[in-house]
Amino acid sequence: AQSVTQLDSHVSVSEGTPVLLRCNYSSSYSPSLFWYVQHPNKGLQLLLKYTSAATLVKGINGFEAEFKKSETSFHLTKPSAHMSDAAEYFCVVRDYTGGFKTIFGAGTRLFVKA
Amino acid sequence: DGGITQSPKYLFRKEGQNVTLSCEQNLNHDAMYWYRQDPGQGLRLIYYSQIVNDFQKGDIAEGYSVSREKKESFPLTVTSAQKNPTAFYLCASSDPGGGYNEQFFGPGTRLTVL
Secondary structure, three states, X not given: OOEEEEOOOEEEEEOOOOEEEOEEEEOOOOOEEEEEEEOOOOOEEEEEEEOOOOOEEEOHHHOEEEEEOOOOEEEEEXXXXXXXXXXXXXXXXXXXXXXXXXXXXXXEEEEEEO | OOOEEEEOOEEEEOOOOOEEEEEXXXXXXXXXXXXXXXXXXXXXXXXXXXXXXXXXXXXXXXXXXXXXXXXXXXXXXXXXXXXXXXXXXXXXXXXXXXXXXXXXXXXXXXXXXX
């Protein structure tokens, strides 16, 4: 069965330090994987997506993620956090098991300290 | 500008009332979705539609109804049968494109039951 686990509900970093948001997934097929960002009381915005091309995916605002099939992981990173990165981040898997299905992780809240 | 609009942004309902949330898209997408978001949780699928005049129940459809009479519109009605309707509601759309395309989200409607 498909599932997505975001390993941290909250992550706190200082401005200018690296960001790591962890995501593990399970899938019975060849999934597509996405990271979205949500600022308070806003909709979700796509940061990046993996669809079986390059395993290192670059997204907007300096974020990138690496698809590691052997570890079933799709962790999101950024070399240097900015105050504007403070938001909620969702890891999402889309797979085909008797029909396309989209599964959202529970989210990771990123706090950025000045 | 192409995108998804949701209205109203905030909605207050008295117990026992039905309310309808609007979702319109001008992205020419075939598929549209309604999600519910509660604090500390990921998104849960209420209903989705892959084509005009057709829609399917998601994981938490009880107490909700939808229609899809036009490609660009997918309104959601929260009925009095929904026991705990206070939540943030997000509408999304996608181009099927083999099923692995990302979803585009509207800005959301926050519904509060008084």
